[in-house]
Each structure stands twice: as C-alpha cells, then as structure tokens.
Amino acid sequence: MLDTKLKNNKNIYFVNLTAFIILIIISMGIFSIYPNIKGWAKEESISSYEDYDFLRTVYKSNFVLYKELLGQASQEELTGGKIYISSYNTHNDTEDNIIGNFNYELNSWKSDLNNNYKNLDYLVYGDDITVNNTNTNNDLKELVSNGETNNLKNKYSWYMVVKYDSIGLISISNVYGADENIIKNAFSGLNIKEVWRYPLIDENNIKFNPIKNATFIYGIPKDLKYTDDLSRMIDESQNQINVGAVVTVVFTMVCIILILSLLVPYRYGKDVFGIRFILKMPFEINCFAFGAGGIGSGFLLISAVIETLKNRLVQNLIGSRIDKDLENFTITSVNIIVWIIAIYIIFAGVMLLKHIFNNGLIKYLRENILTIKIYKYIKSKLIIYIGNIDLNDNSNKFIIKIIGLNLIITSICCIFWFFGVVISCIYNIALFYLLRKHYRDIKNKFKILINETDKIANGNLDIEINNDLGIFNPLKEKIEKIQGGLRKAVNEEVKSQKMKTELISNVSHDLKTPLTSIITYIDLLKKSNISDGECKSYIDTIDKKSQRLKFLIEDLFEVSRATSGDIKLNLVNVDIVELMRQTQIELDDKITNSKLYIKNNYPKDKTILELDSQKTYRIFENLLINVVKYAMEGSRVYVDMIDEKDKVKITIKNMSAEEIEFDPFDIVERFQRGDKSRNTEGSGLGLAIAKSFVEVQGGTFDIEIDGDLFKVIIIFKK
Secondary structure (H helix, E strand, O other): OHHHHHHHHHHHHHHHHHHHHHHHHHHHHHHHOHHHHHHHHEOOOOOHHHOHHHHHHHHHHHHHHHHHHHHHHHOOOOOHHHHHEEEEOOOOOOHHHHHHHHHHHHHHHHHHHHHHOOOOEEEEEEOOOOOEEEOOOOOHHHHHOOOOOHHHHHHEEEEEEEEEOOOOOEEEEEEEOOOHHHHHHHHHOOOHHHHHOOOOOOOOOEEEOOOOOEEEEEEEEOOOOOOOHHHHHHHHHHOOEOHHHHHHHHHHHHHHHHHHHHHOOHHHHOOOOOHHHHHHOOHHHHHHHHHHHHHHHHHHHHHHHHHHHOOOHHHHHOOOOOOHHHHHHHHHHHHHHHHHHHHHHHHHHHHHHHHHHHHOHHHHHHHHOHHHHHHHHHHHHHHHHHOOOOOOOHHHHHHHHHHHHHHHHHHHHHHOHHHHHHHHHHHHHHHHHHHHHHHHHHHHHHHHHHHHHHHHHOOOOOOOOOOOOHHHHHHHHHHHHHHHHHHHHHHHHHHHHHHHHHHHHHHHHHHHHHHHHHHHHHHHHHOOOOOHHHHHHHHHHHHHHHHHHHHHHHHHHHHHHHHHOOOOOOEEEEEHHHHHHHHHHHOHHHHHHOOOEEEEEOOOOOOEEEEEHHHHHHHHHHHHHHHHHHEOOOOEEEEEEEEOOOEEEEEEEEEEOOOOOOOOOOOOOOOOOOOOOOOOOOOOOHHHHHHHHHHHOOOEEEEEEEOOEEEEEEEEEO
16 A cells, blocks of 8 residues: 555656646747747837937937036036026026936936946047047047048948037938938937926026037947836837737637647546646636636736737836846746646646536536535535524623513412412502503503604604604614705706796796797788898898707607617717817807807827717717807917826816806706897707707716806716
8 A cells, every 4th residue: 555655656756747847848848939929920120220219318418528528528527507507697596406306417427327327338528529428449430531431331220420510500410221311300309408307497598508510420230238218118129919819829829728738638637746636626726726826827928928028027127227138038037937837727627627527517516616515515514503692692682681680580489379369469450550551661662763753754754853763763764864965856846847937937938039030020021021131131041040940850860769768779989089180170259259259178199989979979069169159259278188098088178158046067058048138049959959969979968167167068988
C-alpha cells in the first residue's frame, strides 16, 4: 500500500512537471510569433516629427540652448530672466515672482530636454562660430554648408536648421524627414509668452529680448541610444496597431488552446496543481470565479498583446527611465506570465466540465450547489429551533412571567384546601378587574384611532393625533404617513383640475382667434364693392390665419400622441452637433431679425447618438424659436454641448425680455406661454412637444430659472 502511494505521488509530480513545461513552451511559442501578429495588424504610420507637441518642445529648447551658448561666450552663469526679459511693469505681481517663475520654467525646459529628449542631437552656434554648444560627435554643421548631406541622411531619420537673424526673426530650412511647411506653420504660431503661459503677463506689462544671430541644428539619429519620450513617440507612430485584428488573433489562439485542452485525458488533467481543489469548490463559486477570471484574463491578455506590439507595455507598467535589456526582459516575462494564467484558466475550465460529465450533471449539482447545502443546514437548525423557546424574546419572557406568577398563586391556593377556594375566588375577581381595566384602556385608545381615521376618510386631512395610543402608536405613525400621502395626492389632483381648466380655456382661445379672423375676412370678401387690392389682402390674411390654425392643430395632435405614448421612433445614428448647426442655419433669418447673438460651445469631435433625427430636429427648432420670441433683443444666447462618458448634456441659456413670473414646471405644460397676454404668435405647445420628444427618446428635459435667466437642460444617455 505504501509502494502504491509513493508511485501515485511520483505520477503526480511527473504530471505537474510536464504540465508546467508545456505551459512555458506554449506561452513562449505564442510570444515568439508576436512579430508576425504585428505584421498582420500593422496600420499605416504617421510621421511623428510633425507632431505639434514635439515641435513645441524643440522651440522651447532654443531658449535653453541659447542661454547656455551665451554663458559659454561670457564665461559666467547667466539667468534666463537677465537674458530674455528686457522690461517689466505691472501692479499684479512682484518682479521677483515674475523673474523667479520664468527661471523656474526655463529650468524645467532644460530638464525636459536633458531627461526626456536624450535622443535629440543638437548643435548651436552664434555668428562667432568658435563658440558652440553640442551633444553629439556627428558633424551637423554639414547642413549649413554647400556640400552633400548624404552622410547625414544615412545617420539621421530627421533633421532641420533653425536660424535667428540680427533682429530675432526665425527661419526654418534644410528639413529632412518631415514636411517643411508643417514645421514652419507650427513655429510661426509660437512665441515665448505662448509657451511660458504665465497668467499675469500680457503684451503691455512685460517685454522680451528675442534670440539673435544664432543657428540651431537638430537631428534624430536612426539608431536611438536611449529610451525616452522621443523614442516612445517614434515607436508609437511606427507601431499603429489594428485592435480588431489583434483580438481576432488572440481569440483564435484561445480556441486552439481550448481544443488542445479537450485532448488531455481527464485522469491526467485532474492531477495538475490546483485542479482537484477547483473540482471540490461549490458550483456558484466556480461560475463566478471562471466568469470573472475569464473576462479579466481576456482583457489583460488583449491589453498586454496590444501594448507590447505598440512598445508601450513597460512605460505603462514601470515608467520611462529603464535600461533597454531590463525593458526586453520585462516585456518577455509579463507576456509569458499572462499567457500562462490564461492557458491555466482555460485548462481548469475544461477539466471542470469533464469532471461534471464523468460524475453526472445531476449528481454534481446535488453535491456541489452551495444553495442546496445552505438550505440543508438551515433546515436542520430550524428543526432544533422549533423545539426550543427563545427566552431572549421580550414577549416570550412576559408570557412566561405571567404564567409562572399565576401558577405560583394557584399552587398557594391549593395548600389551604377550603380556604384556598375562597382565596382563589378573591384572586380571580381581582384578576378580572385588572384585565377589564387593561381591556378598557386598549378599547379607548382603539376608539380614538378609529374616530380620527373616520375623519381622515371623510376628507379632513388636517387633523393631528396627539394622544398616546400605546400599542397602537406604530399604527398611528402609519396612518399619519397615509394622511400625508393623501394630502399630497389631493393637492396634485387640484392642480391637475386647474391645469385642465386652463388647458380648455387656452385651446378655445388659440383656436377661436384665427377662426374668428377667417370668418370675418370671408364675410368681407362676400361684399361686392371691394377692390382687387383689398380682396388680395383679405385672402392673404385668411391664408395666414388658416396656416396658423393648421399648425396649431398639427401641434395639438403631435403632443397628444407623444403624451399617450402612441408615437413611432425611427432611430438612427445622429450627429447632434451637426443637427444643431443645421437648425440654426435654417432659422438664421428669424435669429438675425431678433438681433440675437448665439454663442456655441460644441465638442471638438462628432457626437453620435442613436436618436430620431426628425424629432430631435423638432426639439432644437422649438427651443430656438422659443428663444427668438422671448429673449431680450440684442442679448446673447448660449448653446453648450458637453460630451461626457455616459451622456451628452445640452444647455440653452437666454435672458428673457420680460420679467419671468411663471413656474418652470408649469411652462412645459400644453398651451402655456411665457407671454400671459397671448399676444405673440404660437400655440404654446413648443416646450411641451420638445419635452415629450426628449422623454420618449429616453432623455431628460429640465428648466431652470435664475432671475430673468431662462435655461433649458437636455440630457441624452449614450
């Protein structure tokens, strides 16, 4: 028996050693084909040497290197403030703070050049070429000579010459590896104040000395010696990866691993380290573990592959300053470990499935479902509990005390035989009066509760129950909550009835006004003594009033369908930024006539939402028309769109021409207008339709009022 046990242990050790070796081999094999994956998923690269941030850093370097050049020439330590700031005049800050901040900023530019752009070669010299500043042995001076530059093209992937003349004008020449026009345009928009960005300076309070009579030659070698921001920028531009292709390849690899795992016999697979423990775990825990582990490892796996192919893995894990050999070791180790974890999870899942089928699904579930185990445990404990009285419960203690006291008294009565009968009668009479008193107290409190409840039922919602009702106090609290709810419901109903009355009145007024005009002008047309001009004028008026009546009826049907939910949506991908622009263009005449100035604040990129384009256009149109009608003439209207992570927020703000006296909750009701006299054109349905169309598309529509500032806030979920 001992020999059998030793033999089994040897078999388990052999199985685990074999499994570990196979895991390492498969993981290293997959990692070895990363270059092929990169070739399949590679996208067209974009020149990193035209990047604005890179050119901005080069521009900052001019000031750092020029300062060092002047220091070499004068053989003394010069500060940036002394070289570049010629005059200063401000009351908002002290001169020491300005100079100190500029020197600090110049030092940070120098640190950035020396630490994060170590791969950038440079040569700087003035008119006196005997004094120069360089960090390379390569002869960058060839760029400004008339000789051939093939030697530099063999060494450098990018270079250029920046020259400042005697008055500080900058010129760009000899650009290689990038578009010269792009670089010139970038440099033309830069100046020392723009790159410094100190908040307390402007063109009037501080003057700068320009760089003069200096030439700067920059180059980036093809063979980069250091890992820095520059190398990562170049790697990233040269390693554009198609994520979809990577996901497809990783999914294919996972499927192959799954097939290989299915080929492993169960009798060997269950002996792999940790598998037996997994097989014994409850079914629910395994479902959660494999679900979360599968999703997590899948995300980790795809992220590791993508970041490795983009040469960004080490930067994201450790940081920028790392030795090249250590970087390669880290990349290899992380990818192999991630693949080992993913392969083990797949293998363990396959072994669990084989275990379930080998033992039978019903048997496995009966023995491993945690819910059944908990149910059996509770059931066994419940039987024991039912057989015992919980003496910790207050009601049980009270009942036991009463019964015990009664037992003691009756037992004492039994001792005295005949006299005990008399004592028992006296005891029961006293007990009767005591119970009757307690019963009457409960009855009176219950009667008070019933009377107050009847008053509430008869419509008196303002009564207060101030009596102490003892055991009925919890019920009293519930009734008070019901009373508050009824009061709120009644107030809502009164408000609803009032709004219905106003609705009927408003509908009658808005329908009757154009209809009366139509009837009046038709009667005028029936007269025979009217001229052609008058006839045409009457017909135009009838047409205008009939169109208004038509639009009013159409709006009424529109808001009725939206309110009842009988509305069909044609959902498509809509760029709401472009839709808002289109709405403003089509309403441009009305906006111009109202002398309003619209200030738009849109996201830089397209904002795509799944909406009904026609109804969303109607929302924007109604809101802008509302602004045109009621905004103060000559004022500004602010239209803001904020693209957030899970929603898009649209805000329209305007200053009302008239004092705002209405409630923001009432103005979105049907036939409500900001113009209470109803002298303006319109149906009063604009905001109601807009609100209904927003809500039927799953959004929210709110109105906020601050003095005479009227603000509409729309939120659409992504």
